[in-house]
Amino acid sequence: MDLTRLERIDDYCWRVKLPAETKGSALLYGDRELVAAMDDKVLEQIGNVARLPGLVGPALAMPDAHWGYGFPIGGVAAFDPDQGGIISAGGVGFDISCGIRCLRTSLTFDDILPKSEKLADSLFRDIPAGVGVEGDLQLNDDDLDDIMVEGAEWTVRHGFGAGAELEFVEEHGRVKGAVPDSVSKTAKKRQRGEMGTLGSGNHYLEVQVVEKIFDEQAARAYGVRAGQIVVSIHCGSRGLGHQIGTDYLVSLAKAASRLGIALPDRELACAPINSPEGQQYLGAMNAAINVALANRQILAHLARRTLTHFFPQATIETLFDVSHNTCKLEEHEFERRRRRLYVHRKGATRAFGPGHPAVPLRYREVGQPVIIGGSMGTGSYILAGTKQSEARAFSSASHGAGRQMSRHAALKQWHGRTLIDELRRQGILIRTRSMRGAAEEAPGAYKDVDAVAAATEGAGLARRVAFLRPKLCVKG
């Protein structure tokens, strides 16, 4: 990225120099090196978001920002419905409410090491992963409608996990405002066989060891300690969410034109929040969020069942469940006034700080857990939301390491089988149905997660609590 197109605000914050006639503004978060490495498309896309109607505050790019669809991945923007603010399908993405469920366990790495190969094989067998792979749960239309409204509550009622753990899931596992009738028949058909499946691409289930603690107080509150085994599950709303994304991408792109919204990029596909089109998308999106929360609840249950088979005395609890691709109605203070805003987080995580009423009581003193997922060969981070993040980014933070290399380039550079063998030599067991997928997800294809986490902390968006090293990874 050409840094002359930016104005440095501080070591971790850069204002984008936009044309004088642009109504809004845009900020990039990241240290100099991360920002310099971002492609110019990030600048173009966040600049486009800054031009959307009803934007409150600047459009924001997180330290892991990269080229996305309409919004950059790692893009955050808040809109006021009373000022003609919009809701954008491009600002949410295809994998609505993709996110990470993190489970903490009473196990240590020494506990699992003797059984790691068999554990990896069993998780691979028990967790449906890969394109076209179906789950065991067969739903009828009524079941799916109920899940769209009730989210993870439905799955708990049907034997997948315990109700108490929903306190540690965003929205308590169920977001309000879901409208199944706004979801197409095609989307519902596409979900058949996909509940309780991991998917493919950058989705994974990882067994990780807590390698380093940065913040003892927060780690204690989260029940995290060095040497402990945690499990992270990264996936989203599966076919239903994907289809909602495709259904509304075209319809909102057309609606924007019809409603007189000049889109610098059709992919920003949006409508005023208070329009019938906007409300319809909102209802469908909320349905998909509930499906994603339910999906991760099922996968957590399956993972728990497999681990308990090997370690019957182990406790396995939900630490937290965060979502990445959403638009949520939230209350934020802006220019000394409390406002109800629709906050788009496209490849970005909510990060409420200490004292926020939405943070579970157990964690309220330290802030909401944030999880930055890295690549299968490097590691991930648990962080805690900060009060600063409220003022800097509507309580938002990075969600992952972000790609630094295209999938095409990764396929040229790495061979799946060779990579898996190399990771095994490093003590990381990979199980996958896709050698192509393994190569595309090579650690070298991703940005330095340490740098992203450090920059996230440096920017005041969230602070590091623990570093997690992968040991077993099931990939789609």
Add this chain to the structure above:
Amino acid sequence: MCATLEPISESAAIGCGFRDGLYGDSVKLPTDSVEYFEHGADIGVIGRGAGVERAFESAARAMFAIMSERAPAAADKPIRATVEFAEDDVELALVRWLNALLAAAREERGVFFDFRLDRDGAQWRGQAQGRRWQPDEERGTEVKGATLTALAVRATPDGWEARCVVDV
């Protein structure tokens, strides 16, 4: 990246239930290359053909090749689907075509490799055939949907080109 799909013999095609290709000839997988272009996080697909419809068919082959490059075998169960939609914007039509195929493939629990698309004004009607997934087969990467990113359908000196980024 150019991935070539191996053609199968006519007898093999008949053996696995694929009798006729969608153009009435023996089924063969395309020997022309599937083409892609760079995108930071996902994959750009390119289709080329003498006309718009042929370019769209080619783009569909490129998209499904991301999910599987395996040629049909005798043990495969064949699948077919028809997709129809109305769209007067030819670029949006590409996105709708690809996304309709993804939904149909999911419903049929398989992957398509042979396509035929016809257009009458703004009415598009297409057919696809392919095979069902086998339980333990090697897979590619799931395509979630075709996007409007880098979307372009244009005439070139050699025919037509249709391209867009697909979200994986």
